[in-house]
Amino acid sequence: MARNVIKDQQQRELRRNQILSAAASVFTVRGVAVAKISDIATEAGLSYGHVYNFFESKEKILLALVQSSQERYTELLLEARGGSGTSLDKLRWLIEQYLQKGRTSTHFWVVLQAQATEVLNPEEKAEINQKAQANRDLLADIIRDGQAEGTIVEGDAVELATLLLSLFQSTSIWGYRGFGEPSGHAVDIMLRLVVKK
Amino acid sequence: MARNVIKDQQQRELRRNQILSAAASVFTVRGVAVAKISDIATEAGLSYGHVYNFFESKEKILLALVQSSQERYTELLLEARGGSGTSLDKLRWLIEQYLQKGRTSTHFWVVLQAQATEVLNPEEKAEINQKAQANRDLLADIIRDGQAEGTIVEGDAVELATLLLSLFQSTSIWGYRGFGEPSGHAVDIMLRLVVKK
Amino acid sequence: MARNVIKDQQQRELRRNQILSAAASVFTVRGVAVAKISDIATEAGLSYGHVYNFFESKEKILLALVQSSQERYTELLLEARGGSGTSLDKLRWLIEQYLQKGRTSTHFWVVLQAQATEVLNPEEKAEINQKAQANRDLLADIIRDGQAEGTIVEGDAVELATLLLSLFQSTSIWGYRGFGEPSGHAVDIMLRLVVKK
Amino acid sequence: MARNVIKDQQQRELRRNQILSAAASVFTVRGVAVAKISDIATEAGLSYGHVYNFFESKEKILLALVQSSQERYTELLLEARGGSGTSLDKLRWLIEQYLQKGRTSTHFWVVLQAQATEVLNPEEKAEINQKAQANRDLLADIIRDGQAEGTIVEGDAVELATLLLSLFQSTSIWGYRGFGEPSGHAVDIMLRLVVKK
DNA sequence: AATGAATGAGAATTCATTCAT
DNA sequence: TATGAATGAATTCTCATTCAT
Structure with missing residues (x-):
């Protein structure tokens, strides 16, 4: 029936x-x-x-996966930005969440392959890169807030954001490179990049 | 003849x-x-x-390439370690050399693919990872020297080294991710990770 | 119930x-x-x-379709043979009916594919060819009658029938070949093939 | 070397x-x-x-095949048109050549599938149909000449040409339909379609 | 040394057919 | 009766690799 x-x-x-x-x-x-x-x-x-x-193809799976991963990362960023405490607290929370496996189940590593490889066609890659930039800009917002409140060092907020995200994202793939896993202190060290002495 | x-x-x-x-x-x-x-x-x-x-195969080309890249990186590390000035100066020089295209013509990006992907067989990957760790240890040596001379912050030298190399290596692939190129200040910012306030 | x-x-x-x-x-x-x-x-x-x-399969659909189409064509032939007027009149009526879309809704074109392609198995193809020959023989009957009554040219009735049916059947697929549709005169021209001068 | x-x-x-x-x-x-x-x-x-x-694909093979077949047919038509004798003689020669296997080694049957089926894409089909029309027009030229010289019946030369080619082309696939092969008289019968009584 | 014709393992993809609901 | 999720056989197509010249 x-x-x-x-x-x-x-x-x-x-x-x-x-x-x-x-x-x-x-x-x-x-x-x-x-x-x-x-x-x-x-x-x-x-x-x-x-x-x-x-x-319809492996390519489309990758695309869907990367987009959903980027969206979850956006949500994380928005949640961080909207949280309480200083910008530094927000950044710390964000990085901790990011590094904690499962929170962002699809990995930076997959997104990186999608961005830097010719597995996807140029239009799809462009779309992904655009979204990555938008997310970076959200991080830059948090940094700009921190500069205003005096907890974060002066300088180009976008560059600071890019450096910081490069750092914690690449830290998330230490395992694949035989570098073990970061210790509990790692986040504090990362934050030195942006903290105002 | x-x-x-x-x-x-x-x-x-x-x-x-x-x-x-x-x-x-x-x-x-x-x-x-x-x-x-x-x-x-x-x-x-x-x-x-x-x-x-x-x-004899595509795989062997990749292997040769990655090994030669790692060797050149080893040389760079040794040259840095043997240089004059403080450890911080050495690190700055190292990162500048690294980021300067052409000096390390084969890219971090290729090594990363070789490490994190199943293109190579496990033995070959293990060999590469081992060499990567050895290079990391060379970087840790410089950091340890810096801690002894008081220019570099206390803490696990290996973890500091891994964080620092994660940072400057991932910075070298900003271009593929649509993040533009780092400014002249970038190296100074990176060094905040390890510099003693 | x-x-x-x-x-x-x-x-x-x-x-x-x-x-x-x-x-x-x-x-x-x-x-x-x-x-x-x-x-x-x-x-x-x-x-x-x-x-x-x-x-039970796509093949069986094709078979059923072709058979029903052949049966409807048989009916048409019988109807033509049983009609009034000269054999030429009957042939003209037959061809007009045949070319008139809808009367033989399944097309010669589909039957042709079934006959000349390996979509059906040899037994099924043989069955279809046999039926096609039987239909041709019905057409030959009409022609033979015409020869007896003096309206149709002398000659091998089966060959005349085969030529005539080849002609009007292939005319029915002009559309698919980019040849437009036959004019109202076409049937008269076709009949020249068999008409006694 | x-x-x-x-x-x-x-x-x-x-x-x-x-x-x-x-x-x-x-x-x-x-x-x-x-x-x-x-x-x-x-x-x-x-x-x-x-x-x-x-x-690069089966489709491209078909296309190449059909085009070469159409070209050889064009040559045959040109050869016929340029020949000596009346238009009727030319048509007879043409049809005899056409029906003689090997002269047009790729068969009308294949061209027909390419024209009437969705194996090729619309552009490719359009191209083939266009060429088929051009060839039909060459045949119409011969018929027009015959009308001028008085050996061929009056009427729309293009329609006469289309009917005639439909006839001899479909005759060439009798074998696949279980109709045997045409006799030596067949060509004469076909020509009745256009001959002036 | 150098070339590119030739091969076939292997992966992607389609779609007829089965079957649980 | 009716649906469409699920399967896997069959085919297309790619490309690393071999080898005759």
Whole structure:
């Protein structure tokens, strides 16, 4: 007979998320360009053919993944900016959240591959870079606030933001480079970059 | 006759370097896993079949490239360590050299792909990671000297070194991420990470 | 109850015809081998899964379609043969009916694909060819009658029939070949093939 | 050492023709949409991968084949038009050549599939149809000459041409339809279509 | 040394068909 | 009856690698 449309919808949503989260894992561990659709399907626990009922290509999966990751990062930034305490407190909170695995389940590492590699076409890359710049600008806002309140050192807020994000993002991939994991002090050290002595 | 042997040897060396340098460029721009042997051959100005007279596979090219890049970085570190001035001066010089394009012609970005991706086999990756750690330790040495001479902040020298290198290495790929290029002040800001107030 | 059974039967018949008629359209426009089951289902206004409640495969749809088309053509031939007037009149009527879209809604073009392509298996193709020959023979009968009555030229009736049907059938696909549609005179011209001067 | 460029060129040409001629055969026997690249490669006696060094897809092979077939048909038409004798003689010669297998090795049947099916994209189909119309117009020229010289019946030369070509082209595929082969008289019968009584 | 023709393993993708609901 | 999620066989296509010249 007729199907349960609501349930179908939920099931679809569930499957889509399964695929994205499997892709996040596979892309992270194996590398985006090396990952096979069948790896993702296996990781997600469904057949490779079914993946194509949700995404028309590996490229589109990557795109969806990166965009969702960037959106979650935007939310984190907005939450940080809107939080209480000094700008330094906000930055500390932000970095701690960022480094804490799971909070941003898709990794900087995957976004980086999408940005710096020819896996995506130029238009898609441009879109991602634009969003990355927008996020950087949000970070610069927090820094500008800190400069106003006197907790953060003077200087070009955008450059300070770019340096700070480069630092904590690259710290998040120490594991893949054989550098172990950062200690509890690491965030304090990072903040020296911007803190006013 | 003897002369021809020598000439041949030089010619061979020249070709090999052509290929490595073409590979560096192609790997950087297109991404290691996406790059084709024929791209490299074209960039190097020779036929793709000829590449195999120098390297037995794409993988071996990457390996040779990364190793040579790491060696050049080692030399840079040794040169910095052996230089005159305070440890801070040495670090500043090192970072400036590093960021100056051409000095480290093969990029951090390629090494990162080799480290974090499954393009190479585990043994090869382990070897690269080991060398990366050794280089990090050289940087930690400089930092330790600085702590002894009082110009550098206290703390785990290895972690400080890892943070500092994360920062300047990731700064070197701003271009690929749409972040523009760092200003002349950037190095000073980076050094705040380790400088003693 | 009894009424429901009858109604169900009618409903089933209706659905089946919907599918066949959708298939005719899709096969004609897109080509038999390229057409997808889902195209047919969409055109018929039902779900692709439901198609399998009526036909066990795409092949069977094609077979049913071609057979029904051949049967309708047989009926047309019988009707023509049984009509009044000279054999020439009958031929003219036949061709006019044939060319008049809708009368033979499934097209010669689809039958031709079924005959000349490996979409169907050899047994099925043989069956279709046999029926096509039987129809040709019906046409030859009319021609033979015309020869007896003196309105049609002498000669091998089967060959004359084959030439004549080749002509009007291929005329029916001018549209797909960019040749426009035949004028009102076309039938008279075609009949020159067999008319006795 | 260096290769023999001339020989390479010849070899390439040879291979290309091997592929086209294999494709003609496979497309004709199996049907265009059903034919696999690997069928063509096997028929041509080389590996499927190598086919892609000559044609980027099955579609492009079909296109090349059809175009070459149309060109050969054009040549035939020009040769016929330029020949001696009445227009009727020219038409007879043309049809005889056409029906004689090997003269037009790629078959009308393949061209028809290319024209009437969605194997090619609309632009490619349009191009083919245009060429088909141009060829039809050449045939119409011959007919017009015949009308001027009084050997061919009055009437729209283009429609007469379209009817005549429909007839002899469709006759060329009797074999696939189980209709046997036309007799030696067939051409005379066909010509009745246009001959002035 | 140098070239590029030739091969085929492997990955992406399509779509007929099955089946739970 | 009716739907569309799910599967995987079959095919296309790419590209590293080999090898004759």
